[in-house]
Amino acid sequence: MRWPNGFIAVDWGTTNRRAYRLDPAGACTAEFEDGQGVLSVEPGRFPDAVAEIRRRLGDLPLLLAGMVGSNRGWVEARYVPCPAGLDDLATNLVWPGEREAIVPGVSFVGDGRADVMRGEEVQLLGAAAAGRVPADALVCHPGTHNKWVVVEDRRIASFRTVMTGELFNLLRKHSILSDLLQGNAEPGDAFAAGARHGLDQDDLTSDLFAVRARVLLGTARREDAASYASGLLIGSDVRIGLGGKAPGTTFVMGRPDLARLYAAAIREAGGDAIELDGEQSFLSGIQAIATRI
Amino acid sequence: MRWPNGFIAVDWGTTNRRAYRLDPAGACTAEFEDGQGVLSVEPGRFPDAVAEIRRRLGDLPLLLAGMVGSNRGWVEARYVPCPAGLDDLATNLVWPGEREAIVPGVSFVGDGRADVMRGEEVQLLGAAAAGRVPADALVCHPGTHNKWVVVEDRRIASFRTVMTGELFNLLRKHSILSDLLQGNAEPGDAFAAGARHGLDQDDLTSDLFAVRARVLLGTARREDAASYASGLLIGSDVRIGLGGKAPGTTFVMGRPDLARLYAAAIREAGGDAIELDGEQSFLSGIQAIATRI
Numbered sequence: 040m041r042w043p044n045g046f047i048a049v050d051w052g053t054t055n056r057r058a059y060r061l062d063p064a065g066a067c068t069a070e071f072e073d074g075q076g077v078l079s080v081e082p083g084r085f086p087d088a089v090a091e092i093r094r095r096l097g098d099l100p101l102l103l104a105g106m107v108g109s110n111r112g113w114v115e116a117r118y119v120p121c122p123a124g125l126d127d128l129a130t131n132l133v134w135p136g137e138r139e140a141i142v143p144g145v146s147f148v149g150d151g152r153a154d155v156m157r158g159e160e161v162q163l164l165g166a167a168a169a170g171r172v173p174a175d176a177l178v179c180h181p182g183t184h185n186k187w188v189v190v191e192d193r194r195i196a197s198f199r200t201v202m203t204g205e206l207f208n209l210l211r212k213h214s215i216l217s218d219l220l221q222g223n224a225e226p227g228d229a230f231a232a233g234a235r236h237g238l239d240q241d242d243l244t245s246d247l248f249a250v251r252a253r254v255l256l257g258t259a260r261r262e263d264a265a266s267y268a269s270g271l272l273i274g275s276d277v278r279i280g281l282g283g284k285a286p287g288t289t290f291v292m293g294r295p296d297l298a299r300l301y302a303a304a305i306r307e308a309g310g311d312a313i314e315l316d317g318e319q320s321f322l323s324g325i326q327a328i329a330t331r332i
Numbered sequence: 333m334r335w336p337n338g339f340i341a342v343d344w345g346t347t348n349r350r351a352y353r354l355d356p357a358g359a360c361t362a363e364f365e366d367g368q369g370v371l372s373v374e375p376g377r378f379p380d381a382v383a384e385i386r387r388r389l390g391d392l393p394l395l396l397a398g399m400v401g402s403n404r405g406w407v408e409a410r411y412v413p414c415p416a417g418l419d420d421l422a423t424n425l426v427w428p429g430e431r432e433a434i435v436p437g438v439s440f441v442g443d444g445r446a447d448v449m450r451g452e453e454v455q456l457l458g459a460a461a462a463g464r465v466p467a468d469a470l471v472c473h474p475g476t477h478n479k480w481v482v483v484e485d486r487r488i489a490s491f492r493t494v495m496t497g498e499l500f501n502l503l504r505k506h507s508i509l510s511d512l513l514q515g516n517a518e519p520g521d522a523f524a525a526g527a528r529h530g531l532d533q534d535d536l537t538s539d540l541f542a543v544r545a546r547v548l549l550g551t552a553r554r555e556d557a558a559s560y561a562s563g564l565l566i567g568s569d570v571r572i573g574l575g576g577k578a579p580g581t582t583f584v585m586g587r588p589d590l591a592r593l594y595a596a597a598i599r600e601a602g603g604d605a606i607e608l609d610g611e612q613s614f615l616s617g618i619q620a621i622a623t624r625i
Contacts, residue, residue: 118549146549152539153546184508184541200541202508209502215477215495241534242572244565246445248477248493253446256411256439272537279535 041332046100047092048325051107052076052158057318060096065326069096077106085113089139102329104142104321105158108133118146118155124194125164125324129331142328147197154200159186162292162317165324167193171315172290179280179289179305180317181297183208187280201276204297207269216251222262224269226303229260233267234304237274246271273304286310292317334625339393340385341618344400345369345451350611353389358619362389370399378406382432395622397435397614398451401426411439411448417487418457418617422624435621440490447493452479455585455610458617460486464608465583472573472582472598473610474590476501480573494569497590500562509544515555517562519596522553526560527597530567539564566597579603585610 045062054076060069080088089101108116116133123145132140144157159180166172167190174193180186183205188198211220224230236246250268253259259267280289286308291298292315302312338355347369353362373381382394401409409426416438425433437450452473459465460483467486473479476498481491504513517523529539543561546552552560573582579601584591585608595605 146545148549148551153542153549153551155545155548199538200545201535201538202541203537205507206499206537209506213502213506214498242494243536244496244499244568245492245494245572248495249446252439252448252493255448256441256446258441258446275537279538 040330042100042329044099046102046329047096048322048329049092049101049103049105049107050158050161050321050325051103051105051112053078053106056105056107058092058096059322059325060099061322061326061329065322067322071095077109077112085135089113100138100140102140102142102325102332104161104325108141108143109157112141114141116141116143118144118157121145121147121149121198122191122194122196123160123164124192125168125327126331127194128160128164129328132328132332140332142325145195145198147195147199149197152199154198156186156198156200159188160195161324161328162320163188163190163195163324164193165322165327166290166292166315166320168327169320169323171320171323177287177289179277179291179293179301179312181291181293181301185276185280185301199280201279203272203276207272210247210268211265216247216264216268219251219254219261219264220268222265224266224300226300227266229263229266230270230300230303231307233270233272234274234277234307235270237271237276238278238304238308241275241278243271243275269300270304273300274307277301277304277308281308281310288313290315292320333623335393335622337392339395339622340389341615341622342385342394342396342398342400343451343454343614343618344396344398344405346371346399349398349400351385351389352615352618353392354615354619354622358615360615364388370402370405378428382406393431393433395433395435395618395625397454397618401434401436402450405434407434409434409436411437411450414438414440414442414491415484415487415489416453416457417485418461418620419624420487421453421457422621425621425625433625435618438488438491440488440492442490445492447491449479449491449493452481453488454617454621455613456481456483456488456617457486458615458620459583459585459608459613461620462613462616464613464616470580470582472570472584472586472594472605474584474586474594478569478573478594492573492575494572496565496569500565503540503561504558509540509557509561512544512547512554512557513561515558517559517593519593520559522556522559523563523593523596524600526563526565527567527570527600528563530564530569531571531597531601534568534571536564536568562593563597566593567600570594570597570601574601574603581606583608585613
């Protein structure tokens with residue numbers, strides 16, 4: 040590794056950033072999280088935002104991942120095409136300065152589809168490098184834009200994004216369903232019924248409206264609406280992600296509350312789901328990239 | 333008819349209202365449209381809003397349809413269950429005063445589904461009464477919430493709502509696709525490609541994200557994004573509406589720009605589409621209800 044004194048790893052997303060100081064052995068010795076996501080940094084002010092990270096964690100080299108490498112970030116780091124492993128990410132780092140590197144995103148074009156990810160790749164490949172997922176695995180990474188990722192030989196072979204999280208948030212904040220969706224989605228009976236419908240039927244844009252109709256007509260309980268609608272969207276997502284194949288084991292990595300819901304829907308589909316911690320996998324992945332610099 | 337001097341018909345929706353003065357023969361002799369939808373009227377102020385209509389169109393009885401009969405309107409007019417014809421609507425009018433009547437909405441519970449409509453029923457049954465659609469017909473009524481309506485013997489036998497219009501607006505206003513969807517959706521090649529995908533595939537929540545990925549990766553043109561996404565949503569809507577049956581003739585009634593897009597997607601599915609004017613059908617329907625009072 041080119042950085043004998045360790046470095047600072049930053050997972051820099053659209054609305055948040057998480058920074059970790061890693062010692063030469065890869066142990067995290069300090070960290071912080073704040074709301075200074077990419078969208079809150081004015082164009083041209085990234086050097087200041089980076090200087091602030093160093094003031095808080097020390098004057099060390101920085102390895103940055105996430106939307107900081109998008110066209111709205113500091114410097115654009117172009118997508119690396121699938122199949123993409125840690126070597127490919129390390130080879131295609133973009134260097135805004137001598138002591139700052141940005142990890143590229145990953146793209147997939149094939150099967151008549153096109154897709155992109157930026158940020159998840161470090162976690163995914165970190166989990167594979169650390170042995171938390173096997174060398175060949177199906178990984179589901181819930182978030183604003185859920186990713187279904189086929190890992191082959193510890194590389195990202197292909198993936199597919201489903202915008203479930205964003206749609207649920209749009210419906211909750213701005214739609215005719217808004218007042219019905221204010222409750223928390225919980226993996227109980229109502230969630231399972233929604234997931235079952237989403238897994239079996241392909242009428243999502245119709246059954247979403249029915250969430251309201253059923254409450255108006257008294258055939259469903261108002262307090263079940265958020266869990267049912269969440270189940271419906273996630274069930275539909277799992278149907279797309281499994282792609283008609285017999286469900287085996289899926290590794291679910293992401294925010295624990297979301298991972299729990301996705302795991303419940305995967306089990307409803309007859310598959311096995313293993314929930315994983317995303318933060319540890321990010322640290323494994325970013326460390327593995329740093330050792331390749 | 334109880335109203336020998338004619339009456340005022342009002343199509344009073346969530347954000348707009350349209351009022352028509354109809355003479356005893358049913359001819360429209362004056363009309364206006366404004367933005368005083370139900371949501372702009374404060375609770376308790378509907379008598380004032382009604383008085384204003386009379387100041388503009390004359391001191392006549394009023395027959396009101398639409399969201400004015402919802403729980404956010406003047407007085408709630410409960411849903412009439414399917415099958416519902418003009419007689420059923422007329423029998424279940426709700427009378428806030430001696431000279432004001434509100435048309436009820438229609439509900440459907442069956443096939444494991446539940447659904448509601450409020451406002452469209454007058455247009456639909458008006459079209460059937462006036463012979464613009466046959467006594468047995470499939471009618472598609474695009475809008476914020478598109479309705480697929482099975483008309484049997486001039487009554488609404490069943491229907492299904494698809495919230496396509498609202499979803500497209502949410503995506504255009506608030507989502508990660510927002511900047512890509514500002515253009516107008518037009519029924520050309522990009523719309524047809526989207527419609528084809530929506531008709532054939534059931535991965536809507538994934539292919540919506542791909543709209544952005546394809547532009548980022550250069551495999552689709554930015555200026556086609558709005559038409560493609562509109563085609564994708566409407567194609568998926570038509571797939572749900574046709575319900576796997578061989579497509580025959582669908583009557584499409586609603587805003588002309590939307591009707592044109594739905595007609596294009598229905599033709600893409602191999603069906604025939606006949607576009608109808610909604611306003612004339614509303615007047616036929618409301619007149620037919622008035623004669624039953």
